[in-house]
Amino acid sequence: MHIPDGFLSNTINLTTVGLSGLTMVVALKKARQELTEKEIPLVGVTAAFIFAAQMINFPVAGGTSGHFLGAALASILLGPWLSFIIIALVLILQCLGFADGGITALGSNIANMGLIGGMGSYLIFRFFQFLLPTNRRGFLAASAVASWFSIVLASLACALELGLSRTSPFSLVIPSMVGFHALIGIGEALITVAVLSAVLTARSDLIRTWRMEKTASELGQL
């Protein structure tokens, strides 16, 4: 899903750079307010984990390649703003250091995976967390749904950009991108749930959305 240089039109590139840049300004402001020093290692390890996992690209039929995104994992662990920053940084690092994703397409890549994949999946997660029972099983189910959507929505955005830039026709790029990512999304959900359930068992204090859920349910019992 990392779009290289030259695939997108300059209009699309400029629009998404603006969109990602604005979100970054807000996200940095919010993150500075809410990030405690104790959380720095967690943010770092989450980002490194996502960075490492994204490097494992597996080819999908039709010439595209898929990979673990981690946007939902980050937003469930650390909230939407830090998740956006983490994904953006991972993408910047992959682009600057390892030539994965073009420098002029960076705005689009950040918008697809960080904004739509990360912040979008946070909203979906919160919605399902509200619907489902406030226990371990409900929490993990909500995170599975959110992580599936994170990758499907991000691939849809990617396909739309490629279509709008006339690099590939809509009628082909949308079904193939979204279709394959609907399958990859299952893998994404499995990985996210595996990591979250381990953290929930051993160090549930590390998960922000779980802390929020716990305080909410404790308040309800009063």
Place this chain on the structure above:
Amino acid sequence: MEHSFLDRYSHLGSVIHNLDARTKVLSFLTLMIVTVLTPPQCWPVFLFHLGLIGLTLRLSRIPVRYVLTRSLIIIPFILMVSLFVPFLPVNQPAGGYSLGPGSLLLGRTHLLVFWNVLIKGLIGVLAVIVLSSTTPFPRLLEALKKFKVPSLLTLLLGFIYRYFFVLLDEVLTIKRAVDSRGYRGRTIWQVKTLGRMLGQLFLRSYERGERVYLGMVARGFQGLPKTITPSRMQGADYVFLSAFFSATVISQIIFR
């Protein structure tokens, strides 16, 4: 533990390696942006840019083979586009190939779309590989800081890089443990174990990462890795920067 570093060859000594990181970031960024803005018909410009990258590569003494292997990263996208190209609307046909009963016509625009994507992607990838293989990561962070990138971003970028190796070490430890117990991870029934391994990997890396961080803070860490010699823009930097800039500009004037 033994593993190769991500910015391999970045610690070699050469004219290019000795340049300030800011020089290299600015030069390659300009090159990439100019490349992307060039219309696909102007192939001499692309050729010239490839030559420029080749020259830098020659001066930096990085193995060419390594750079070429790394640049294969764009292949999946190239394949994707090449698959879609025959379905774009045709104007002037330039050739065709037949697939059993139906035949497909290749138009000039088709080839142009494909060429556009191929050459711009390739130049971008090569430029980034040369940049990262000639600049050690702490230097790159230092340059970003001097470009006034927000400190939270450089701090976290540094941590991603630092913790990547913590993670890699834990992966190798877990892998050794698993290998010694005869685990293969081939059948679907072993997915659960694989999931547990991932969860464990995350937790173990976090706990070690926390200790690493506390150790760094105890030794006076304040947000960026410290370099013994502070980087300075020197004569060579200005020469390289102005040569690179004027080369890209001249290529636009002459070859367009």
